Amino acid sequence: MPDISHTGTPFLYASxxxxxxVLRAMYFMLADVAGRFHLLGYGLAAIxxxxxxxxxxxxxxxxxQAWMLLTVAGLLVLSVVASMRVPAxxxxxxxxxx
Numbered sequence: 001m002p003d004i005s006h007t008g009t010p011f012l013y014a015s016x017x018x019x020x021x022v023l024r025a026m027y028f029m030l031a032d033v034a035g036r037f038h039l040l041g042y043g044l045a046a047i048x049x050x051x052x053x054x055x056x057x058x059x060x061x062x063x064x065q066a067w068m069l070l071t072v073a074g075l076l077v078l079s080v081v082a083s084m085r086v087p088a089x090x091x092x093x094x095x096x097x098x
Contacts (some may be wrong), residue, residue: 023048038088043079047072 027044050071054063 019051023051037080037083039079039086040084043075046075046079050075 013014017038029046050068054068
């Protein structure tokens, strides 16, 4: 992974900052609908993991932006569609603690 603290290019600082801000905003936006889509959390976890892995291998392997965009959108759509198709597990009431 390249050391962005010594590169001196403002583009890298801006892109990483924008990435964190957008992912955080996307997480909070989708967290509101997580009650309706019970598998959405798994999709978001996969997206964040994918972005983290991409950032780690950035110095070794260049991942095309179109591939990342399609993969993120695909994971998001897949988790929402799976949530609509697969019924949510029924919650079992816990016995009262004495």
